[in-house]
Amino acid sequence: MTKVKLGINGFGRIGRIVFRETFNRDNVEVVAINDLLAVDHLAYLLKYDSVHGRFNGTVEVKDGQLYVNGKHIRVTAEKDPKGLKWDEVGVDVVAECTGIFTTLETAQAHIDGGAKKVIISAPSADAPMFVMGVNHEKATAADTIVSNASCTTNCLAPLAKVINDNFGIVEGLMTTIHATTATQLTVDGPSRKDFRGGRAALLNIIPASTGAAKAVGKVIPELNGKLTGMSMRVPVADVSVVDLTVKLSKETTYEEIMSVLKNASETNMKGILGFTEDDVVSQDFISDSRTSIVDAKAGIGLNSTFFKIVSWYDNEYGYSSKLVDLSVHIASL
Structure with a gap:
């Protein structure tokens, strides 16, 4: 080879x-x-x-x-x-x-x-932005320069795709509880992006903006304008978690949504989407090569069309793994 x-x-x-x-x-x-x-x-x-x-x-x-x-x-x-x-x-x-x-x-x-x-x-x-398992098959030989999107988009997009394909997303809000990154500061100082972003990363939960949810509309056009989101930077070195709250067009149950997501994690989304019913915490996903691991025990439902889905991701390793996958894919075109 x-x-x-x-x-x-x-x-x-x-x-x-x-x-x-x-x-x-x-x-x-x-x-x-x-x-x-x-x-x-x-x-x-x-x-x-x-x-x-x-x-x-x-x-x-x-x-x-x-x-x-x-x-x-x-x-x-x-x-x-x-x-x-x-x-x-x-x-x-x-x-x-x-x-x-x-x-x-x-x-x-x-x-x-x-x-x-x-x-x-x-x-x-x-x-052009591509997310493995979501729209990577739309890449062509003419796409000599591509984007692997963001780590959070790589977590959210596979999740949103499976939910939208099976139940239809009317609208949704996402919050990512996000690990610290290299742009943050260990002690208070100035930040180019916003004042809060310059506060000590080890001591604070810091609200921040993210374009990850809106970017899903670029990789899944039918969701354009239906999702937006924000970020909370927290004092952990790695592993983040997406909290996706959605209104669905089709009535269903939380159990049925979990069943569909579990099936996807074992079939067409295997290696990208994960699924767990264990009592996990963030450290359990260090160096996990998957980009979105659904936590069945963490989500909730309010009624037959309104649900909160929780999915973990190693924002460093999962993303990097899919960047390698996408590199191999575009090289083959």
Whole structure:
């Protein structure tokens, strides 16, 4: 089997977990990393992770070069992607994980720099967005630059798709109880986005905006304008949970909704949607590669058309896993 050759631009939380996840696959490999950090620092951050544990393999730096499990990985420190010469190492897809080059125009620099295709690890204002299990089959060979949407959209969209396909969503509100991210501060300070966002992440529950629910309308057009949502940033390092409250067009029971979601998790949505009836908490989903795990015991119903559905997601690992899946998929087109 010919492996898809992946390049990673930006070796932060998502970039590193994408790298880790490729070692669980036999159809994809990382051949190049671009990041402004020194190689020994990149190696250290790859080897040790406070959330996901030590890297399961060997990470070495020899003569300024990175070797993982004995294999050489090209490392560069270019600010301008146009100068990356991705084609020199045969890169099929670049995982754009800096959070900077998130539009068609800016991500085009990777194509100009020798890459065949680009997948953006963030929502994009103009690049087509695809969510595995929801609309990834609509991607075409002409889609050379795509977005993997957000981690929360990857949790909400599969959930909303199954519910809408079976019961019809009239309207809904989502709240994501979201783990802290790198943009937050450990102590109070200024925030570019909003004043509250600059408050100490370890001490506060912080209300925040999110476009994740509205973005579902981009990947499921029939839900456009029917969903919106907000976020509550909470003091945990990883794993978040979506609280989706929906009004349905078809009368049903909570038990029937759970039955449909469980069936989807075992069939067409397997590996993407999960289902549990256990008494779980957030830590139980660390490093879970699925993007939406329905918690049957946590949801409730008010009447035959009004329900609250709860679904967990490792906002780092699940998202990164699906970014790898989408990379392999678009490379095959």
